[in-house]
Amino acid sequence: MLRLELYKIFKKPRTYISFGIVTAFALVIQLALVADGKNFIAFAMQGVSAQFDIGGNVLNGYLVTYIILQSLLVQIPLLIALVAGDVLAGEANMGTLRLLLTKPVSRSKIVLVKFTAAVCYALLLLLWLAVIALGLSIIFFGTGDLVNMKSDAFVVLLKDDIMWRYIAAFMFAALAMTTVAALALLLSAFADNSIGPIMGTMGIIVVLMIFSTLDLPIFDVVKQYLFTTHMVGWKGFFDDPVPYDAIRFSAIVLVVYTILFVGATVFYFRKKDIKS
Amino acid sequence: MSDNIIEAKALSKTFGSFTAVTNLSFSIQQGDVYGFLGQNGAGKSTTIRMLLGLIYPDAGEVYIKGQLFNNQSRHLLQHIGAIIERPDMYLYLSGWDNLKMFARLSGTPIKDLRLYEVLEIVGLKGREQDKVKAYSQGMKQRLGIAIALVHNPDLLILDEPTNGLDPQGIAEMRLLIQSLSRDHGKTILISSHLLYEIEQIATRMIILHRGKKVVEGAVRQLLDPAETLMEVDILPDESISLKLNSSEWNRHIHKMSAEKLVFKMHPSQMPALNNWLVAQGAQVLQIRSSHSLEAYFLSLTNEADVKAGTV
Numbered sequence: 243m244l245r246l247e248l249y250k251i252f253k254k255p256r257t258y259i260s261f262g263i264v265t266a267f268a269l270v271i272q273l274a275l276v277a278d279g280k281n282f283i284a285f286a287m288q289g290v291s292a293q294f295d296i297g298g299n300v301l302n303g304y305l306v307t308y309i310i311l312q313s314l315l316v317q318i319p320l321l322i323a324l325v326a327g328d329v330l331a332g333e334a335n336m337g338t339l340r341l342l343l344t345k346p347v348s349r350s351k352i353v354l355v356k357f358t359a360a361v362c363y364a365l366l367l368l369l370w371l372a373v374i375a376l377g378l379s380i381i382f383f384g385t386g387d388l389v390n391m392k393s394d395a396f397v398v399l400l401k402d403d404i405m406w407r408y409i410a411a412f413m414f415a416a417l418a419m420t421t422v423a424a425l426a427l428l429l430s431a432f433a434d435n436s437i438g439p440i441m442g443t444m445g446i447i448v449v450l451m452i453f454s455t456l457d458l459p460i461f462d463v464v465k466q467y468l469f470t471t472h473m474v475g476w477k478g479f480f481d482d483p484v485p486y487d488a489i490r491f492s493a494i495v496l497v498v499y500t501i502l503f504v505g506a507t508v509f510y511f512r513k514k515d516i517k518s
Numbered sequence: 519m520s521d522n523i524i525e526a527k528a529l530s531k532t533f534g535s536f537t538a539v540t541n542l543s544f545s546i547q548q549g550d551v552y553g554f555l556g557q558n559g560a561g562k563s564t565t566i567r568m569l570l571g572l573i574y575p576d577a578g579e580v581y582i583k584g585q586l587f588n589n590q591s592r593h594l595l596q597h598i599g600a601i602i603e604r605p606d607m608y609l610y611l612s613g614w615d616n617l618k619m620f621a622r623l624s625g626t627p628i629k630d631l632r633l634y635e636v637l638e639i640v641g642l643k644g645r646e647q648d649k650v651k652a653y654s655q656g657m658k659q660r661l662g663i664a665i666a667l668v669h670n671p672d673l674l675i676l677d678e679p680t681n682g683l684d685p686q687g688i689a690e691m692r693l694l695i696q697s698l699s700r701d702h703g704k705t706i707l708i709s710s711h712l713l714y715e716i717e718q719i720a721t722r723m724i725i726l727h728r729g730k731k732v733v734e735g736a737v738r739q740l741l742d743p744a745e746t747l748m749e750v751d752i753l754p755d756e757s758i759s760l761k762l763n764s765s766e767w768n769r770h771i772h773k774m775s776a777e778k779l780v781f782k783m784h785p786s787q788m789p790a791l792n793n794w795l796v797a798q799g800a801q802v803l804q805i806r807s808s809h810s811l812e813a814y815f816l817s818l819t820n821e822a823d824v825k826a827g828t829v
Binding site: 243246249250253254255336337338340341342343344345346347348349512513515516517 | 567570571572573574589592593594595596598599600601602603604606607608609610611615619620622623624625662665
């Protein structure tokens, strides 16, 4: 059944829009940095160049990948929602959900298979991003130490100490995107067309991200439990030392949210009257 | 053991303040072509959806092959093939892909040979590789029937299978359904608001009105030819009414006015009645039989409305 779901997803032209967008976005940043990267680095380093003498190939593939990943923070969840928000609502809209549910397959299984298919899609999209962002950036810019510039500090990671961090970061991002897929799936179960769940997922993520990034003490208690706060947990792998406790906590929060979202979807969908 | 393929017991369903189905019971037996009749909004689709587990009844139960059907026994759906309202499929996939995909979900392993077989039955062989978005409405309906048929179910549920078809498509669909019953031994539940279609196809039927059963039984018994309504238009003549009232035709009179006489009788009696009318000086303009099922349906539903005080 999973194979059928994947077949349906990858037979849809709109699925490939996401891959196209990711490719275009990464290429635009890469080409811009090929053209004007030196000025960009000079501007970014102007605060620290007075105190530190930083030499070597700063504008390397690792740094470009890091820049691309940060830029795609909002776009990737949207692209995940584009497919995950469609898996149930899209079928309701097309009328195929009716036909699907006249088959001897449990509703829980249908939800779980669709969720798994959406996660597979998310993983493939991330894998593609890894290939395009990391692979092409290394080809265009070569490798070197990664200078991770933060608002209050900068971290220099040695060239040979970086690749595992990217692998770990992509794995963490996969977990975060699984949570996004679970949220989109939940909203998809409530709707009879895909626009609502896709926009709803993005709306929730954007609003919660604003809460997560607002530096107001009043939100401190709440925001540590918002999944959006933890979606950027992958950045922890580019700190030195790596804050494993914080990353673990972020992973747990994301897993809990994923279970809640999928559980709620199964619970609701099992009881839903199919009138579409 | 009963021959019931499917049985509904006291089904009721309400959506908000709207009662769609009330205390509805019926059963479909092996070999039936069961007509499900009712106006739009009579509760046909809601009932069919309850039979298939798409909508949960507020009260009542559904039994498939004698076993209680609910969320825990969805495997019983392998005995049923259905198309509901419209034959909606994955438009971006070919007919073959759609058929194969739903065949795999049917609960029984199905070989490609069977897929070709059902394509042949529904007359789509040769067009299976075309994308469904290129299909006509009739072809989509046929593919829908192929999907419903592919796992060789005991019961086919066809909800408004002639919807959106042109007259030729309707006639072809009728022939296909008749062939599925006659040549392939399928038990069929067919819902429609097209009375003539049901009359042509069904062996048993139920009439629903405002969510309630009005009547259920064998079509032959319900549509007794002796009850056919025969309408006779004449040039206005008050004396004919008087003569009729005192004649032996009196017991066949259903309605009467100066220019229109309606009799409830077997059509074979009509020539004799015509001769009698002419002999009495009536100038007969036209004789026609009201469509029997249509007349029956309207009389029952009007009666139900009168009883319910809605007219």
